Amino acid sequence: MILQDWFSLALICFFGALSPGPSLLVILAVAAAQGRRAGLLISFGHGLGVLFYAFLSATGLSLLIVSYENLFVFVQILGAIFLIWLGLNLIRSGLYNAKVNYRSSLNSFLLNHQLLSGFYLAILNPKIEVFCLSLFSQFLAPSQSNLTHLL
Numbered sequence: 001m002i003l004q005d006w007f008s009l010a011l012i013c014f015f016g017a018l019s020p021g022p023s024l025l026v027i028l029a030v031a032a033a034q035g036r037r038a039g040l041l042i043s044f045g046h047g048l049g050v051l052f053y054a055f056l057s058a059t060g061l062s063l064l065i066v067s068y069e070n071l072f073v074f075v076q077i078l079g080a081i082f083l084i085w086l087g088l089n090l091i092r093s094g095l096y097n098a099k100v101n102y103r104s105s106l107n108s109f110l111l112n113h114q115l116l117s118g119f120y121l122a123i124l125n126p127k128i129e130v131f132c133l134s135l136f137s138q139f140l141a142p143s144q145s146n147l148t149h150l151l
Contacts, residue, residue, distance in 0.1 A: 009139050016131065023121055030114060038114045045118025050128055052119075057132035058150055061140050069142055076137045 023046060031039025064072050122128055 005139055009135070012135060016135075023125065026121055027118070030117070034114070041114035042118035042121070045115040045120075046122045047118075048115075049119040049122025050132075053122065053129045053132050054136070055150075057129065057136050058140075061133065061136055072137070072142070075133065078134075080134070080138065 027039060027042050027046065030042045061072070061075070064075065
């Protein structure tokens with residue numbers, strides 16, 4: 001990949017990390033209820049979960065590229081459609097301020113082990129996996145090395 005592609009990928013990941021969602025609300029609620037250390041631990045666990053999904057996506061797509069190039073094109077098209085759908089939903093949700101009560105779901109979710117809770121928070125969210133697949137499929141190509149795919 002050229003430097004511009006790496007920059008684009010990093011920028012998209014950065015903005016994805018900045019976008020608020022239910023995970024952020026859970027992390028903030030844990031930090032408010034149990035302190036800064038708990039908030040940092042659950043954040044770190046969530047980051048490990050996202051990293052795990054990103055690794056699975058990149059390695060899975062690498063295998064898909066090598067084995068079934070036509071199927072990979074189909075995954076790219078589906079990924080682009082998902083990213084467009086996600087963007088439209090984000091725009092639409094910004095127009096309507098829906099208030100959701102996360103407190104009741106938070107109480108059932110909290111565990112004593114914040115790091116593991118953060119990891120579960122990411123792993124149990126299938127939208128993260130779909131996002132990773134959609135995003136990485138736009139940047140990977142059959143001509144790239146496996147090392148590039150993993151990076």
